Amino acid sequence: xxxxxxxxxxxxxxxxxxxxxxxxxxxxxxxxxxxxxxxxxxxxxxxxxxxxxxxxxxxxxxxxxxxxxxxxxxxxxxxxxxxxxxxxxxxxxxxxxxxxxxxxxxxxxxxxxxxxxxxxxxxxxxxxxxxxxxxxxxxxxxxxxxxxxxxxxxxxxxxxxxxxxxxxxxxxxxxxxxxxxxxxxxxxxxxxxxxxxxxxxxxxxxxxxxxxxxxxxxxxxxxxxxxxxxxxxxxxxxxxxxxxxxxxxxxxxxxxxxxxxxxxxxxxxxxxxxxxxxxxxxxxxxxxxxxxx
Ligand SMILES: [Zn+2]
Numbered sequence: 001x002x003x004x005x006x007x008x009x010x011x012x013x014x015x016x017x018x019x020x021x022x023x024x025x026x027x028x029x030x031x032x033x034x035x036x037x038x039x040x041x042x043x044x045x046x047x048x049x050x051x052x053x054x055x056x057x058x059x060x061x062x063x064x065x066x067x068x069x070x071x072x073x074x075x076x077x078x079x080x081x082x083x084x085x086x087x088x089x090x091x092x093x094x095x096x097x098x099x100x101x102x103x104x105x106x107x108x109x110x111x112x113x114x115x116x117x118x119x120x121x122x123x124x125x126x127x128x129x130x131x132x133x134x135x136x137x138x139x140x141x142x143x144x145x146x147x148x149x150x151x152x153x154x155x156x157x158x159x160x161x162x163x164x165x166x167x168x169x170x171x172x173x174x175x176x177x178x179x180x181x182x183x184x185x186x187x188x189x190x191x192x193x194x195x196x197x198x199x200x201x202x203x204x205x206x207x208x209x210x211x212x213x214x215x216x217x218x219x220x221x222x223x224x225x226x227x228x229x230x231x232x233x234x235x236x237x238x239x240x241x242x243x244x245x246x247x248x249x250x251x252x253x254x255x256x257x258x259x260x261x262x263x264x265x266x267x268x269x270x271x272x273x274x275x276x277x278x279x280x281x282x283x284x285x286x287x288x289x290x291x292x293x
Contacts, residue, residue: 003040011052011056013093014051018047020174023158025047027048027158029042030042031076031079031091037061038059038066039058039060039061041057042056043057044073045070045071059072061084074134075094077136080139081139081146085143089146090163090165091166092160092162092169093162093170100159100177101156101157103127104154104156109127110125110176111127112194113200113203114179114186114193114194116195118175119207120203120206120207121175123207124149124227125149125152126149126153127155128145128153130156149214149227150172150213151173151175159176214227265278268282
């Protein structure tokens with residue numbers, strides 16, 4: 001795609017990010033590779049809902065400004081790391097999708113197989129450990145995670161999605177936030193059931209062959225599970241007492257993933273017969289489940 005059309009597309013997708021509430025104020029940044037191999041990116045401190053062509057810069061692969069005014073986005077290193085790690089990637093979008101970010105704050109993983117069409121097209125979404133925004137550390141964590149995934153959540157911060165073009169990177173971001181929204185609604189209703197492991201494995205292998213994905217994962221498409229995390233393959237759905245599971249036990253309405261499952265009242269009392277009051281036993285059992293006991 002020539003530079004003129006790519007610039008038009010970038011402005012359009014920036015507006016869509018704001019309209020779809022995937023970011024606010026000066027949040028987020030977009031980039032895409034030009035035919036020359038240089039990078040078209042948004043400048044630092046611009047509102048994506050009001051973005052114009054003047055807010056775009058061309059930088060080389062080391063981040064040096066070649067054309068345009070202002071400084072490039074402070075998170076440029078993260079974008080450059082994606083192009084470095086994945087020769088198939090030609091567009092990168094970073095935004096702060098609210099429900100997905102809330103999942104990272106609540107320590108609930110999105111590296112789970114819940115919706116079939118998402119497993120088919122996107123696989124699972126890992127969360128990169130926290131690092132300061134704009135730091136080389138953050139770029140390193142994204143570089144690592146993006147090798148085997150097209151979408152990555154950044155702990156307490158946002159999401160990074162990639163694709164062969166801006167449309168695909170944008171669709172991946174929308175899919176992440178939509179999945180988070182549906183999963184949250186299910187959790188609010190009592191729990192999100194995961195796909196059976198065999199079905200998740202089948203869907204992912206189909207998806208990698210049909211829609212492609214990270215080259216590392218596509219090369220392993222015949223392996224059972226390919227790029228699905230171990231946790232998914234061993235998961236027995238929402239009935240699982242695995243504390244890393246996606247939802248609370250169905251009999252618990254509390255949307256909090258505890259370190260260990262909260263015992264029943266009988267279990268709590270049996271575990272602490274020496275405690276005098278019922279209240280003491282329950283408090284001790286809950287604290288222990290939260291990892292503070
Ligand atoms: Zn950010």
